[in-house]
Structures are given as C-alpha cells and as structure tokens.
Amino acid sequence: MSVAAAFRYGESMVSADAPAWARTMAEAHMSPLGRRWTHVQQVARRAEELGAVVGDDLPVLVEAAYLHDIGYAPALAKTGFHPLDGARYLRRRGHERLARLVAHHTGARVEAQLRGFDDYLDEFPYQDSPLDRALTYCDLTTGPSGQPMTVRQRVDEICERYGPDHTVSRACRACLADFERDGAEIERRLANA
Numbered sequence: 678m679s680v681a682a683a684f685r686y687g688e689s690m691v692s693a694d695a696p697a698w699a700r701t702m703a704e705a706h707m708s709p710l711g712r713r714w715t716h717v718q719q720v721a722r723r724a725e726e727l728g729a730v731v732g733d734d735l736p737v738l739v740e741a742a743y744l745h746d747i748g749y750a751p752a753l754a755k756t757g758f759h760p761l762d763g764a765r766y767l768r769r770r771g772h773e774r775l776a777r778l779v780a781h782h783t784g785a786r787v788e789a790q791l792r793g794f795d796d797y798l799d800e801f802p803y804q805d806s807p808l809d810r811a812l813t814y815c816d817l818t819t820g821p822s823g824q825p826m827t828v829r830q831r832v833d834e835i836c837e838r839y840g841p842d843h844t845v846s847r848a849c850r851a852c853l854a855d856f857e858r859d860g861a862e863i864e865r866r867l868a869n870a
C-alpha cells in the first residue's frame with residue numbers, strides 16, 4: 678500500500694509504517710524521557726484522527742506530531758527553547774516543512790517573543806496553515822501523560838504546572854482565544870465529516 682493510499686482522506690487509521698521514520702527518530706530521542714514520550718505517542722494518535730481536517734497532508738501531520746517535542750531531548754536541547762531546538766535539528770536533517778511546523782506548534786512564536794528570540798519569524802516563517810492549527814490542536818487536547826483534555830483544561834494544566842508567571846504560561850494565556858477558536862473549528866469539521 679502506498680503512503681498516499683494509507684492516508685486517504687477521512688480514514689481514521691493510518692498504516693503502521695507510513696510515519697515510521699518519524700516515530701523511530703522520536704523514539705530514539707524521547708523514549709528515555711518517560712511520560713513526555715507517552716504524551717508524544719498520544720499526540721500522534723490524535724493526529725491520525727484528523728484526516729477530515731487536513732486531507733492529503735495527514736502523513737505530514739502525524740510526522741509532525743511525533744516530532745513536535747523532540748527539542749526536549751537532552752542531546753538536542755541547545756537553547757532550552759524546545760520548538761527552536763527541535764526545528765533546527767529537523768532543518769539540519771533536511772525536513773524543512775516539519776521544521777516550520779515544529780517551530781510554531783502551540784503558540785511558540787509568542788513564547789519566542791517573550792524569550793527575546795527577535796529573529797524567530799525570520800528563521801522560521803509562520804504559515805498559520807491548517808496543519809499548524811491541527812498540530813497545535815492535537816498537542817492541546819493531549820495531556821502531559823497522554824490523557825485526553827479540552828483546550829481550556831490543557832492551558833489551565835500548563836499554567837498550574839509551570840506557574841502563572843512562567844513564559845510558557847504567559848504565552849499560552851495570550852494565545853488561549855486563538856487556541857479555542859481554532860479548536861472549535863476543527864471539532865466542527867470533525868463532527869461534520
């Protein structure tokens with residue numbers, strides 16, 4: 678079965694091996710990280726359900742889901758800002774499209790601004806594409822141990838875990854309205870599929 682056939686529009690399941698390289702890459706870096714690896718695998722499973730939202734780009738979404746937190750891997754964590762470290766790693770490996778998705782998952786552009794990465798958008802232009810929004814939705818509806826959550830619950834969880842003044846919390850709160858608007862649109866499309 679070809680990759681395209683395996684990921685036909687609307688299918689709820691994908692072939693086990695289509696995003697295998699991304700899973701393998703993610704597992705190599707993240708399996709020692711315990712529950713973060715559990716979270717990543719559940720984000721990828723959530724992504725597999727979004728064929729009705731992203732159509733033929735579903736394989737890219739699943740790959741990005743596996744790789745979105747790879748910048749947390751100690752071997753790759755150079756700046757300490759995981760979307761940037763992950764995106765730079767993927768760019769070095771030649772995965773430009775995935776690098777841009779990873780660089781901008783879950784409001785990272787806002788957190789980059791708060792952290793003083795002034796050239797962030799020059800280094801990784803933001804597309805604000807359906808794939809960007811779908812990846813963020815998958816991340817925000819999957820808890821830190823892989824449990825399903827609403828977008829609001831997830832942002833509350835992040836703010837509680839990091840503390841209200843942390844840059845992660847401030848960025849998530851700043852993006853909450855966009856997160857909820859985009860999440861509602863994705864869920865509307867899923868319901869109508």
Ligand SMILES: [Fe+2]
Pocket residue numbers: 716720745746816
């Ligand atoms: Fe995540």
